[in-house]
Amino acid sequence: MHDYQALLEVLYHDAIKAKNRGSIATYIPELAHIDINNFGIHLKTIDGKDFGIGDYNKPFSIQSISKVLALSKAMELVGDAVWKRVDVEPSGNPFNFLSLLEIENGIPRNPLINSGAIVIADILVSNLKNPKEDFLSYIKMITNDDSISYNESVAKSEQITGFKNYAAANLLKSFKNLNNPVDDVLDFYFHQCAIEMSCSQLSKAFYLFANKGKCLQNKLHISEQQAKRINALMLTCGFYDEAGEFAFKVGLPGKSGVGGGIIALLPNHFIISVWSPGLNKKGNSQLGMHALQQFTTHTKRSIF
Ligand code: GLU
16 A cells, blocks of 8 residues: 555655746636646545645646546437547647548547547537536536536637637538537537636546446446546547657556646546646646656556
8 A cells, every 4th residue: 555645745845846837828818827836636546535735626727628527428428429420549639730620521530639529519519408507517416516617717718719619610510520500519618628626626526437437426427338438538649649658658548638737547546636737838737747657657556
């Protein structure tokens, strides 16, 4: 048994001394105000123990981390029908890259790049009665926390500046891979990205992927096979064009967001979340990647 708390403390003290913290994502103007010195890390074990240090209870913009939660809800609702509209291959390109979408006839490479997540958002808009309310209720339920909410200013900020997301949605629409109006789908997508959660809340929400599809309340949301597939997608596609690097250095399925959060997990063992808003050149949390690399190196716990 590892002394996880002592290890998190070592990672934290290393991180707060770091000279190069990367830079804050400024392309979403509302995210530009975040203090780059925030750093939090939280670990939840499958048997329910919690360890944390730093700003691990402070909510931040989960951004692309929401794509995994949206995918799980879409798979719960429509099952394998998802794969008629989105592929499962890594793109090796930035999250908002559009050229491949045109070459591949409007079928996004995977559900964790923006175009794929926009198709997933379309599925949720079609299949949920009150899409934004119902999706938030799902997240509150799996996290067992009613305080989680959308940050409306972040959603608005993305709507005003999301030109590439509009381009992706229009391209999808032109290939008939979007059933709802572009504005409705993007309103949902911008809101899902603007959900705010802390590291400890994220660890709870992602428990179901480490626990064969059952959330903390022991309710089955997705099958064991679907949980396996989502973990495989996180491993191969969860870090933009740095998924290879993350697998190489950390060796866990995970997902990052431009708010500086990273969630990673070892199926049947633990979920670990880290937040440090400064990003590296590929858009992943600079200190977050480093802390997770140290964590799996010290504990020797990765899927490899
Ligand atoms: N809402 C962001 C966008 O669509 C998500 C980017 C990210 O976290 O990767 O640009």
